[in-house]
Amino acid sequence: MDAIILQILNGLDKGSAYALIALGLTLIFGTLGVVNFAHGALFMIGAFCAVTLSRILTISHTVIDETKTDFLGNPLKVDVPYLYDIFGQATGDVIIDWAVPISILFAIPVMVGIGFAMERGLIKHFYKRPHADQILVTFGLAIVLQEIIKYFYGANPIPTPAPDAFRGSFDFGAMLGFDPNTIIYPYWRLVYFAFAAVIIGAVFAFLQFTTFGMVVRAGMADRETVGLLGINIDKRFTIMFGIAAAVAGLAGVMYTPINSPNYHMGMDFLVLSFVVVVVGGMGSLSGAVLAGFLLGILESFASMAIVLETLPGINQIIIYLVAIIILLTRPRGLMGRKGVMED
Amino acid sequence: MGLNKKDVTLLIIVAILCLFAPFILNPFPEGSAMAQFNAGYPDLMQRLVIFGIFAIGFNILFGLTGYLSFGHAAFLGVGSYAAIWMMKLLTMNVIPAIIISVLVAGLFSLLVGWISLRRSGIYFSILTLAFAQMSYSLAYSVLTPITGGETGLQPKVNDPRILDGALAAGETPRANLFGLQMNESYEMAVGGWVFTFNAGYYMAAVVMLIAFYISIRIFRSPFGMMLRAVKSNQQRLNYTGLNAKPYTLAAFVISGMYAGLAGGLLVAMDTQVGAERMFWTASGEVVLMTILGGAGTLIGPVLGAGFIKYMENIVSKINKSILEQWFAFMPDGIEDLLITLVYPFIGKGWHLTLGILFMLVVIFLPGGLVEGGQRVGRLFKRKKPADDKPDGRTTPAE
Numbered sequence: 001m002d003a004i005i006l007q008i009l010n011g012l013d014k015g016s017a018y019a020l021i022a023l024g025l026t027l028i029f030g031t032l033g034v035v036n037f038a039h040g041a042l043f044m045i046g047a048f049c050a051v052t053l054s055r056i057l058t059i060s061h062t063v064i065d066e067t068k069t070d071f072l073g074n075p076l077k078v079d080v081p082y083l084y085d086i087f088g089q090a091t092g093d094v095i096i097d098w099a100v101p102i103s104i105l106f107a108i109p110v111m112v113g114i115g116f117a118m119e120r121g122l123i124k125h126f127y128k129r130p131h132a133d134q135i136l137v138t139f140g141l142a143i144v145l146q147e148i149i150k151y152f153y154g155a156n157p158i159p160t161p162a163p164d165a166f167r168g169s170f171d172f173g174a175m176l177g178f179d180p181n182t183i184i185y186p187y188w189r190l191v192y193f194a195f196a197a198v199i200i201g202a203v204f205a206f207l208q209f210t211t212f213g214m215v216v217r218a219g220m221a222d223r224e225t226v227g228l229l230g231i232n233i234d235k236r237f238t239i240m241f242g243i244a245a246a247v248a249g250l251a252g253v254m255y256t257p258i259n260s261p262n263y264h265m266g267m268d269f270l271v272l273s274f275v276v277v278v279v280g281g282m283g284s285l286s287g288a289v290l291a292g293f294l295l296g297i298l299e300s301f302a303s304m305a306i307v308l309e310t311l312p313g314i315n316q317i318i319i320y321l322v323a324i325i326i327l328l329t330r331p332r333g334l335m336g337r338k339g340v341m342e343d
Numbered sequence: 344m345g346l347n348k349k350d351v352t353l354l355i356i357v358a359i360l361c362l363f364a365p366f367i368l369n370p371f372p373e374g375s376a377m378a379q380f381n382a383g384y385p386d387l388m389q390r391l392v393i394f395g396i397f398a399i400g401f402n403i404l405f406g407l408t409g410y411l412s413f414g415h416a417a418f419l420g421v422g423s424y425a426a427i428w429m430m431k432l433l434t435m436n437v438i439p440a441i442i443i444s445v446l447v448a449g450l451f452s453l454l455v456g457w458i459s460l461r462r463s464g465i466y467f468s469i470l471t472l473a474f475a476q477m478s479y480s481l482a483y484s485v486l487t488p489i490t491g492g493e494t495g496l497q498p499k500v501n502d503p504r505i506l507d508g509a510l511a512a513g514e515t516p517r518a519n520l521f522g523l524q525m526n527e528s529y530e531m532a533v534g535g536w537v538f539t540f541n542a543g544y545y546m547a548a549v550v551m552l553i554a555f556y557i558s559i560r561i562f563r564s565p566f567g568m569m570l571r572a573v574k575s576n577q578q579r580l581n582y583t584g585l586n587a588k589p590y591t592l593a594a595f596v597i598s599g600m601y602a603g604l605a606g607g608l609l610v611a612m613d614t615q616v617g618a619e620r621m622f623w624t625a626s627g628e629v630v631l632m633t634i635l636g637g638a639g640t641l642i643g644p645v646l647g648a649g650f651i652k653y654m655e656n657i658v659s660k661i662n663k664s665i666l667e668q669w670f671a672f673m674p675d676g677i678e679d680l681l682i683t684l685v686y687p688f689i690g691k692g693w694h695l696t697l698g699i700l701f702m703l704v705v706i707f708l709p710g711g712l713v714e715g716g717q718r719v720g721r722l723f724k725r726k727k728p729a730d731d732k733p734d735g736r737t738t739p740a741e
Contacts, residue, residue: 035465125706131465132411136634137705139627143698151687151695271476271623274469282465313485320477324458327470331462 400601
């Protein structure tokens with residue numbers, strides 16, 4: 001029992017990332033009808049927003065510390081971040097420590113901006129082109145974005161730690177009444193899951209309970225009629241693209257402490273997220289979220305030692321296998337509806 | 344040969360280009376400043392024709408039926424593994440290796456195609472992508488006993504090789520065609536030029552010519568017409584009472600076999616395999632080759648493959664000191680500025696150039712180089728534009 005709970009928990013963080021990316025993909029797909037192969041790159045750029053901000057926060061100037069000396073007896077030179085000068089050392093340390101969560105505020109405008117630029121500058125011209133062309137041009141864009149990041153940040157993963165308060169693990173089993181030390185779970189993963197849940201909830205609430213969301217949903221169902229009613233649906237869809245980009249970016253920002261960001265992390269997640277979208281049902285937002293968590297948890301079950309003994313290597317391919325089975329038995333995916341994106 | 348006059352001319356032109364490639368690709372004398380643009384060395388020439396085969400095969404699927412597969416590198420990889428096992432177990436002669444690579448890749452593509460072709464459009468692309476990624480992960484993990492995992496496979500001295508005699512002491516196993524070694528070259532020095540004629544290249548070129556001939560026949564056959572019908576309007580095809588699936592599946596398997604053939608040839612030229620050639624960026628590259636040359640045209644994929652592989656080799660070779668040499672005549676400030684601007688795109692930045700190229704082609708020239716050539720040709724001919732549109736890209740009424 002405790003092993004099962006542990007695997008479910010382990011699957012949650014990856015599942016959250018899948019769900020967030022797949023949600024953004026579905027939003028873009030449902031509103032604009034565009035297959036965005038560059039969505040993984042947006043996730044990656046989000047992660048590098050966190051890296052950038054923590055670098056900006058630690059920009060330092062060198063000060064000679066008279067009280068200390070180095071091994072030669074000269075006065076020691078120490079790097080002092082400008083933040084210390086502004087806020088004092090204690091507050092400055094706290095801000096640097098909390099760089100990743102603060103990056104959320106930094107990443108939202110950046111990602112929305114990138115999303116707008118992408119939609120207005122490139123994707124807009126591809127609405128009427130075949131899906132193949134959309135796939136190809138966004139694929140090219142993904143390569144370009146990835147290489148730009150690689151040029152500026154190098155090819156190695158950059159460790160970006162979580163704030164001290166969330167760095168450890170806690171004994172989840174003891175809380176639930178199991179033996180102590182059976183279910184140990186890192187705090188940050190729980191934070192990530194809660195964060196993902198909030199974002200997903202916010203997107204759904206936004207679409208469900210605001211006038212703007214209602215118009216967007218109407219546009220998803222029948223773009224032409226909404227346009228005929230005198231509503232500028234293109235503008236709203238552009239905003240949705242920005243939101244989808246921000247969702248992917250935030251997923252990336254918060255993922256940095258779990259997995260040190262590198263330039264190809266977007267591509268790694270993208271392929272899986274597409275599979276998630278297909279399993280969930282193209283164009284279905286709830287399907288994307290459900291399938292994201294489902295596949296994340298399945299993946300972590302497949303990497304259990306007992307499973308691996310009987311079926312070696314299953315953890316590498318389980319997601320693809322499930323996708324193939326689902327597509328063969330339920331071609332529209334788990335929650336896909338008839339007539340939505342049939343080809 | 345069952346071809347009309349125009350196709351025979353095309354085939355002959357390609358044959359002549361292949362035959363004289365060592366001259367054509369080596370226009371600059373050895374040791375001159377421009378010598379780094381020479382492509383007439385065996386390794387690159389082999390790659391040019393082998394990836395030409397790969398792209399020709401991909402074009403049969405994508406160019407004719409419009410099904411965009413994002414997993415073709417998997418077939419290339421499977422073909423390579425099959426070929427290397429033939430070399431380890433049977434003989435270092437390349438013929439059985441190539442035959443088996445085509446067969447195995449064909450079988451694998453039959454399986455993948457049978458499942459993936461149940462869906463069309465994006466679903467198809469994602470399914471093929473999923474299969475390719477699955478093969479890639481498996482090759483790296485569970486199938487390590489067969490694929491060698493991260494180290495890959497190469498023929499060893501003590502492999503069984505039933506048909507070959509025992510190797511002499513100190514001799515290493517080399518790929519050969521009935522004794523003619525693939526890496527054997529004859530060098531001809533004329534003035535400042537050195538031309539290299541490589542056995543492996545000519546074998547690959549002959550195979551490519553055969554593959555090209557077959558592709559012309561497919562394009563001109565009733566079967567090819569059916570595939571084009573699938574592309575222009577599958578629904579209509581269904582309404583006339585025809586089932587498109589066997590045709591698309593056949594096209595998928597044929598293009599999978601072409602990919603396997605390319606994989607087998609890669610092994611024949613350079614006897615080693617690693618799983619990285621199955622990675623999905625490799626699949627993306629063949630898509631780019633086909634699009635860049637012109638999907639749905641006969642010569643396009645060959646041109647595209649040649650262009651990409653040439654650029655890849657040349658661009659990756661340029662480094663900062665070469666750039667400094669080029670821009671040396673300029674004033675220092677401008678020189679430094681130009682070098683900083685160009686530097687990200689060369690050497691290790693090849694992928695950036697590739698990505699930008701990819702986007703530019705899709706945005707501005709969806710018909711590829713062939714269409715570009717036709718546009719330029721039209722400018723000079725001053726004919727009515729409707730006259731010279733042989734590619735038949737007319738969109739049917741919905």
